[in-house]
Amino acid sequence: MSAPLDAAPDEGTHDGPVMTAHRAGLIGCRSCGRVWPEDQHRCSRCHARLVPPDRRGLQAVWAWWFAGLIMYIPANVFPMMRTETFAGLMGSAEATIMEGVIDLIKHGSYDIAAIVFVASVIVPVGKFIAIAWLAMVAGRPATVDQAHTRLKVYEVVEFIGRWSMIDVFVVAILSALVQLGFVASIHPGPAAVSFALSVAFTMLSAQSFDPRLIWRGLPLRRRVK
């Protein structure tokens, strides 16, 4: 399954023009790799829907992207959890995501603070920017090097997206565990739900992005620089 179609089988990735299923008037299955005539709608081997690599698919990416962005706002404004010590007599504290991070820093656990900060602030924000950028430049002519960079970005986004769920799980574990009646109790806040939704929506957004679009804009011949 490794021989390239229209070039000598040389080693490594090559930069010359590559025959794609789309240029050949065929359609490739993204689930199992099988190639079919362009007018076929469903892969006969794995039964996945066959989708041509065009920019129409980006609508779904943007729809999920906006849904995720909208849910990300309440996730940062409302508290993730509420801590009550001595039935509220010693004070009850509500903490948003950022306050939780600051709290951890005050306690001196910098490494855990870093994990939470990266997972629930840097990763989501970076993901919004990365997906928007990919969706905007998708299908535009690019050089081979640019295409490789874009694919790298896509792979990182795809891999890292799910790790933002850490904070939701932390709240879940804490509120199940810290139920010591009078002494201390922790309850989940509304931000936990909206944050979970925001992560799920951006995951869907990343999954709707078709990486084949990254390569679609490549000129057939290499431009002379």
Next chain:
Amino acid sequence: MMMREGQYDLDSGAGLIACPRCDALHVELELTSGETARCIRCGSVLAKPRAGAFVQLIALSFTSMVLMVGAIFFPFLEISRMGFGNATSLFGVALAFADGVLLPLVLAVLVMIVGLPVLRAFLMVYTLVPLAQGRRPYRHAADAFRLSEQLRPWSMAEIFVIGTSVALVKVAGLATISLGPAFWAFCGLILVNLASRGFMCQTTIWDAIEDAGLPTDGREMVEGRA
């Protein structure tokens, strides 16, 4: 239409493979165990067959089901402070959200850390057991395997374990915490998942489903194959 290895047809796409990441066309060849086929343009792995992978994957799926039973029913974390104590199992974690508005989140959390790993293990067994025995695959093998692959990013057991360690640090000042057996079962689960990812090659499984006689279009390469 019976095709020989290395033959292809540009009109129907028979004998060709398109890279799922960049759409580059490749001629389909049978690989021997241990070889890795990469896309000529973007470098994505197209196929990576390993000898005996099916049996290993089945064994690992069963292992993960057993571990999951332990992870659900044994206590997960125990906490105590000033004589007040509490132990929680995984269900306890999920049920923490069970008051009213947060109920959907309970279900989502339960599904992501318990439901999907179990479902995926079951789907793998369903797909692979007949293939490993050299029998005809079950009727819905193709759909089962595709579903299992689609659900992969949503099964989040390993993220849950990292979440646990963050939670441990957060309560460290508030009370004494000890880890229960379910926590270690979960750590085992992650190792099992990593191992099964190493044996996993989608292309090989798709080819095997096809070769074992699931109705497709007769494009399976039978001639020229040992």
